[in-house]
Amino acid sequence: MYNLDLVTGIIIAANVMASLRGFDNRIFFERYKFNVGQIRRGDQIRMFSSGFLHVDTTHLLFNMLTLYFFAHTVIAQLGTLSFVIIYIASLIFGNLLSLYFHKDEFWYSAVGASGAVTGVLYAAILLNPEMNLYMFFIPIPIPGYVFGIGYLLYSIYGMKNRIGNIGHDAHFGGAVGGYVVTLLLLPSLFKTDLSHVALLAVPIVILFVLYKTGKLH
Structure with missing residues (x-):
């Protein structure tokens, strides 16, 4: 039973x-x-406001359901204020990474809470890495940390190959935001669960290496 805080x-x-x-x-x-x-011309509010707009009801419903399922895990362990900080930071991180990778594409546009929601999801996985997640078409539970790593690896693949009309970079940036801010808020995780902290950092390191070696695009 999930709680709606x-x-x-x-x-x-x-x-x-x-x-x-x-x-x-x-x-x-x-x-x-x-x-x-518009953002490069100084309209910075879009870095925040775009995170509350969606393309259609399906896009909105998917993001809000994901938020509903994972928000309570973060709130229960870190508190309301920390949850809000993670949500907003992930939204901004996602848009910053998207802006960085598309900085020369002045026409590039996007909307959605996906970056913020992915940050909350990744924070929840970091706090409870052994949680069981069920995916469509997969009849067995998947450990949260396995899903988190797989999701970000797919995001890298999506960024590299520009798959679909999906902001893979915003998703990845949001996850990084959730990961980093959660560790800043609860640094004891480095002592209590260093193995999962390290494993969940693997996709972030891979993205950095691909970028530095020029293999991302």
């Missing part, structure tokens, strides 16, 4: 209200979406 409910409500407004009002949607050209 007050702060999670508020964040979900904010996403729903902003997204519904964006569905009905194209001017609102265009004004607050992530767009490289």
